[in-house]
Amino acid sequence: MIMKKIVIINSSPRINGNCDILCSEFGRGAVMNEGNEVSRIDLKDIEYDFYREEQKLDELDNIAHQLIDADVIVLGTPVYFYNMSGMMKTLIDRMMPYFTQIADKDFYFILTAAVNKKEMEATAESLQGFTDSLPNANLVRVFYGNNVSQKGDVLDRSVYKEVFEAASKIF
Ligand SMILES: Cc1cc2nc3c(=O)[nH]c(=O)nc-3n(C[C@H](O)[C@H](O)[C@H](O)COP(=O)(O)O)c2cc1C
Numbered sequence: 001m002i003m004k005k006i007v008i009i010n011s012s013p014r015i016n017g018n019c020d021i022l023c024s025e026f027g028r029g030a031v032m033n034e035g036n037e038v039s040r041i042d043l044k045d046i047e048y049d050f051y052r053e054e055q056k057l058d059e060l061d062n063i064a065h066q067l068i069d070a071d072v073i074v075l076g077t078p079v080y081f082y083n084m085s086g087m088m089k090t091l092i093d094r095m096m097p098y099f100t101q102i103a104d105k106d107f108y109f110i111l112t113a114a115v116n117k118k119e120m121e122a123t124a125e126s127l128q129g130f131t132d133s134l135p136n137a138n139l140v141r142v143f144y145g146n147n148v149s150q151k152g153d154v155l156d157r158s159v160y161k162e163v164f165e166a167a168s169k170i171f
Pocket of ligand 1: 013077
């Protein structure tokens with residue numbers, strides 16, 4: 001029996017970067033409960049277009065359906081110029097035709113940045129502009145991978161364990 005369908009979206013282009021690592025930890029934690037169905041999307045690996053007035057369908061339309069089917073959605077983004085990555089913003093914009101159907105979801109945000117936690121709050125608020133627009137979205141937790149810059153910096157930070165522990169309690 002499937003307990004929770006969990007979709008993790010990583011919007012960092014850096015392989016083994018901090019956002020990548022934390023998204024992996026979330027996935028590793030979430031599969032501790034064998035009934036969970038966990039899927040991971042790395043936006044860097046897919047081709048997709050901006051939101052357009054005349055839109056051609058692409059992989060993001062399939063992803064929209066995955067989100068509609070999910071119970072839990074994890075949005076992972078590095079902080080770029082005090083905001084989410086362009087990959088994540090484009091994904092969000094492209095959910096426009098679907099957003100009323102992305103209902104009753106639990107959300108987790110994973111943020112990584114060189115700055116401190118306080119300076120990352122604007123990015124969390126920006127992501128919340130999306131979740132606040134969805135019917136009955138529940139933002140469960142924001143994970144701050146703050147003060148990380150080089151690949152792997154997050155490995156010895158408390159958030160690394162916190163992500164795993166929180167995800168392993170989802171069932
Ligand atoms: C285009 C770009 C813009 C960035 N802007 C910021 C920023 O505004 N604030 C910050 O703390 N770090 C900024 N960084 C650094 C990243 O947030 C940091 O390296 C973090 O670890 C994200 O990368 P990763 O999770 O993919 O490793 C920027 C990096 C890039 C490539």
